[in-house]
Amino acid sequence: MPPTPDRAARRTATTAVEAVIEAITDGVKDGRYVPGQRLVEADLTRDLGVSRGPLREALGRLAAEGIVENEPYRGAVVRRLTRADVVDLFQIREVLEGEAARLAARAIDEGDHRRRMAASLRTLERFKRRPDTFAYMDENTRFHELVVELGGNKLLARLIGQLQVHAFRLLLRRLVADGNAVDDSIREHEAVAHAILDGDGRAAERAMRRHVRRSGEMVLRNAERVLG
């Protein structure tokens, strides 16, 4: 599935296009590419060592996913999110991830689902004692990916993956700025995990929706600092 290949597949990007996509998405996530920044083809071909063909193809895909904006004869720009965009984004994430949590709870007794969710829960515990914002962001991503995967809806996984890119950047900035936010986030994850382990779909959905909503509110409270 192109939009969100797993980490292993990412590192071994088979084609030049995938390599470019990976490079730019990662750059946007960790802030190397800032919203509003122009992505000039000549620079990218030089930095990434690919020719214009694959580069343009990659930019086109990124535009389709909403990570980049592409106007004819003006080139690609890292998408700048307005406040309204952020509201929209978290509104959708709330609905989609809530659904994912519901599905995950419903399917908790399939395969190794219970074991994996329990393992994720134990990992969370560790972050409670020794807070490390950056490492936690990784774990945060993994938790959300796990919930989506256990839900089993591939299309849902794909859509959420698209949205995750922006959300990641916004959250990262916010969490770095406020250590307490990490603790809150962990507690909310735990609530979701327990509901899923209980097989209680409604509770899982409720908990996940609240978690996403809170993340959104947190980001919005500091919109000036966090928006591109």
Add this chain to the structure above:
Amino acid sequence: MPPTPDRAARRTATTAVEAVIEAITDGVKDGRYVPGQRLVEADLTRDLGVSRGPLREALGRLAAEGIVENEPYRGAVVRRLTRADVVDLFQIREVLEGEAARLAARAIDEGDHRRRMAASLRTLERFKRRPDTFAYMDENTRFHELVVELGGNKLLARLIGQLQVHAFRLLLRRLVADGNAVDDSIREHEAVAHAILDGDGRAAERAMRRHVRRSGEMVLRNAERVLG
């Protein structure tokens, strides 16, 4: 917004890439390109009169949107939906369009929303008396687009637009095969429209979710005929 430009923008595709995307999506929608069919670059460059660069770029975007599948050195194939894919698709549509209906109800008193929804409702009435399956498909699309637009969440509009490409093709076949389905669909649309006009978000969401769910069930009942 690249994934779902309005009709006017479509007709005047500014770039070759857009022209290709338009040609292929339309081809998939109206069945000229069948799921599973290979899209060989050489053929397309000949038929569409563009070189491989823009063509490949377009295919990349279509792959990102899930209309086409692209495996390295194997080329692009019109995506073949499995039964599970259809289940996933309608599950997501139910959630997203339900949310759209909820938002539309909440915003019914803004601008000319009420007038436009009422107009759409009147148009539906006409189809009750004089059924015309093909014309109704257009009206069906317009109704869903209207609900999403009134909801006001641009990201939601975009995501639903992506999903609509496949759903459209599936529904078209099914509705053509069974005239009664049109009547049911109209009644369900009316229920949604009334709830929105009442400003009752919960009822609107409920009605829309039921409508989408029924569409999905209808498609699945005839999966053998409808799946690629």
Add this chain to the structure above:
DNA sequence: CGCGCGATATTGTTCGACAAAATTCGTGTC
């Protein structure tokens, strides 16, 4: 100061070329 107008930079597209991988197909073997 604002405005037009070239010079420059950047994008959109084409063409031709070649390597890499998949697919096809013929051939020999059992």
Add this chain to the structure above:
DNA sequence: GACACGAATTTTGTCGAACAATATCGCGCG
């Protein structure tokens, strides 16, 4: 006749150079 094997063919992935179309910048002019 079925099947494995390998070479020929096809198709994709990528590059590089070239050129037109458009945008952007800077400078002179009023």
